[in-house]
Each structure stands twice: as structure tokens, then as C-alpha cells.
Amino acid sequence: MTRRFYVTTPIYYVNGAPHIGHAYTSIAADVMARFHRLAGDEVFFLTGTDEHGQKVEQAAQANGTDAKSFADKVSADFRNMADAMNISYDDFIRTTEPRHITSTQALWKKVADNGAIYLGAYEGWYALRDECFYGEDELVPGPDGKKVAPTGAPVEWVKEPSYFFKLSEYQDRLLELYENNPDFLGPHGARNEIVSFVKQGLRDLSISRTSFKWGIPVPGDDKHVMYVWFDALANYLSALGYPDTNAPRMAFWPANLHLVGKDIARFHAVYWPAFLMAAGIELPRKVFANGWWTIEGQKMSKSLGNVVDPRDLVKEFGLDAVRFFLLREVPFGGDSDLSRKALIMRNNVELANDLGNLAQRTLSLVARNCGGILPERRTLTEEDTHLLGQVMVLPDLLKSQIERCALTDALEDVWKVIRACNAYIDHQAPWALRKTDPERMKDVLRVLVDALRGIATMLQPFMPQSMERMLDQLAVTAEERSFAALETPLPGGRQLPAPQGIFPRYVEPEQA
């Protein structure tokens, strides 16, 4: 029976350019998607862009264009970044697409028909000049002592008609959800915060606006457009073809994993399940929040001018070195720091020295001493069995790590085996066996090739391009690269191509 696996990234808001944080979440989701494909699951991997709202309207104006053209441009840039990072998405949804608009309106109607939406009034501090609401804490004292907007514009307390979602009625059911499904929300820190947030009590949620037009019209009341979360969250269903229950993709619902940045964990863990409960739709299995990246120890911000475009890093260090670094550096779920030094260190020590050099020394021994022919699998010594045993448990080991979104731990598990391989080759010393026991040398090299094949197979989701090259050099055919294929040893006698370095050491250009 084929298992289905549906994983999503957030849809990224198009009021600003893509940066390393967006890439991070997408790469993590990509690893999950690729991993499940290699495990034989049927995968649907969704990403996209969120394009409505006042901020996009304003950003477009500032750029002297209209909202749609602006959204087109930025959305294309996000898509370009996803492609540049080798994100294997199956669909890229945009909230301005007709399929999303009709689907979201259908979801709204369903929720409204079930009595969870009512018309009320949204109150707040409104600055006429900015055409914008501000939160109480955003206001600053003006020259005359009266509170004004951060832009300096005068504000007044106004009421605007708005549709509300009866979020307050879902507190108990949400707490029950977290209680009964400890894995629904991760990691632990985020989970605790959300639970205590919900325990504090929930207010109804304003889900429409009349103060701007760039949004999805509320069904039956064109004066309103949907506000933020109802529109955005619905993408996870609209991409599947909701409300058409016969749409082929609907079989992927409920989603197995919504991967999100920690800033929007609450919306995914509180609003989204509540909307779905109200609509009578099954809930996603898991929401997991990843942390933030600081840059050289500093918060990434436009004002500091240290916003990192991942495509620049790729140009300098190579795609897989960047993918690897982001997932390897710090436990997935926590915050992490991106520094040049750490990136170079990871690349040189773990990719070039540990793994790249292991492959290179093994394959050049095979090339030189076996004529590049893969030796047969023969009798194994205790050491051989021990090493291969470590390789054989990797699929199950990683499966459970991926299950709990422990991407860093998964990599650490693989690296333990890589280090064991380096110890093995030193202890066996096939270069010495060449003179004393050439047959045993072949056995040793064969064990190493098998170990490398297992390692490269498991690392494909993390570093698809490099591992493709490594598996090519190991003469593993395209059909032999799934996890299941690892149970069948490669037939001996194959001709291996001439080995070529896969992970070059990074050497800093000469300082002036």
C-alpha cells in the first residue's frame, strides 16, 4: 500500500524580496518531500506566494506600479529562488489565482453556513493619512503629547464593519487537540507557547476589511475583502482542488506536515485548525515551526543591510554546501547563526574532508588496484559486518528522525557512519593489503563502496546534486537509488567511472 505524504511550506508574502529565512523553510520541506519519495511514498509538496493585503498595495504604489504587476514580479522572484535552491515542489500556488479565489470563497461559505461567521465591527486606532490601522503599542507620543502613528500621522479611534470568526468557541476543542495529539505541534517551545496562549482565552477574529480592496471578495458582500489569514491558510486546500471532493489531489488531505517559521506558528496551530473544525474538515497531522537565522551574530534586518539572499551564497559556496549548512548547523527548530566562518568550516571539515575525501580515496584505490571494476561481495569479517550493519540501519533510523523533524540529528547519524568508514579504511589499510593480501584488499574496497552507496542514498534528500554525482561514480543505476533498493547488493564486475572530487575545499581568496 502506498502511503501518501503531503507537505507544505508557508506561502511567502510578496511585500519583500526572498531571503535566507524563506529558503531555509523551503529546503527543510524539500528534504522531507524527497525523503518520502525515496521511501516509496506518494508525495505532494506545495509552496507558493501570498499576494493580497494592504502592504502589497502600498509596496506596489511605492514602486509606481499596480498591486497585480507588483505581485507578479515578486512571486516570480520567489519561484526563481525555489528553483535556484533545487526545491522539488509539485505545485506553486498564488493566492491571486482564480483557483485559489473560488476555493477560498467556498471555504468561507462553508464556515459561514455552519454559523461560525458573523458581522460585527473592528475597532482600532486608524490613521487617515496612512489609510492604516495601528496597534496600541505601535503608537508613539506626538509633539503635543497626543499619541500618533509611528509615521507621525494623527490617529483616531474608529469602527469599521468586519466579519468575525467565532474563534472564542473553539478554545476547548483546540486544547483537546493539543492534549490528545502531542505531536500535532512542534517543537516543544513553540508548543508550550501556543498552549498557554490558548489557555489565556480566545477572542473572536476579525477576518474581513472594507478599508482596502486588494483581496478576495467576501461571498455575498462585495464591500468586504477577506483579511489575511482566512485567505492565506486556505491555500493548503485550494491547491488540492477544494471544494471538489473528487479532485484527484484531494486524496492528499489531511496534510501530513505544515512547515512554518516560528512567527506564524500560532496562525497555523490555532486559527487554521479552528477554521477547519468550523468547516467540518479533517485537521492536518502536524505543524512544525523552525527558528530564525541571525547573520554573524546579528539579527537580520533591512536597516542593518545584512539581509542574505541565499542565491548569493550559492554562487560562492555551491548549492549543496549551503543546503547542508542550513540543516546541519543547529538543531532544527531552534534559532541559528549564519557566519561565513562556520559555513566554510562545515564545508571543509564535513563535506570535503570527511565525506568527499572518503569517497575519493576509496574510489581511486578501486580505480588503481582493481582496474575500476567493482569487486564481488564475498565473505565478510567481523569488522566488515559491523560497519555494514551501521549502514543498514540508516534507513529506519533516519525515517524516525525525519518523522520528528529532527533533520540535524538525521545528519549527525549519517556522519557517525562516515567517521566509522574513515576509521575502517585506516585500520584495514587496503593500500598495504595490496602487497600482502590482494584478495582481502578487494573485499575491503567492496565493503567501502557498499557503505558509500548507503550513505549517498540516504543523503540524496539533503544534497540531491552532489549525491547524484556520487552515486554515478559508484555506478549505481537510477533504479537502484531508492531506500528499498539498498537491500539488494550491487552485482560485482561493474566498471566504475574515473573518480572526481565532489566537495572541493573552500579556500578564502587571498586577502589584499
Next chain:
RNA sequence: GGCGGCGUAGCUCAGUGGUAGAGCAGGGGAAUCAUAAUCCCUUGGUCGGAGGUUCAAAUCCUUCCGCCGCUACCA
């Protein structure tokens, strides 16, 4: 203010009741197949402070200090 998290070797972190761990960095040695990469050994911590529970605490409780997060409509 309320709730929560963290504070363990120079650095990044693992370890949740039973004689302190990993990787990197530092020191010594071996090997020379390999991208001068690798392997072996090793230095190093009164586990933030104090008090308590226990035969036994980094691990449970109390308190103090320091850092951080959340505290709703902000993408």
C-alpha cells in the same frame, strides 16, 4: 506583571536520579591510499549561585542571578 524556555569543556551543543559526553578548537603520536585529507591517544568542566529531598542530583523541589521567547489580528 503573567506564562514558558535556556544557562554543562575555549566554541556549538547532547545528556532528565546511579561514578560527567560528542563534534570542533588545543597537545602528542601513527600512517601516507586520498581533496595535507585520515586514524589513534590526550589536556580540559566544583554541569549559573545558594539551600533542600534522596543511600545517590547536571537530572526532583525552593530561591536568587543572567539571557531569551510568548502575552492575537504584526505576514
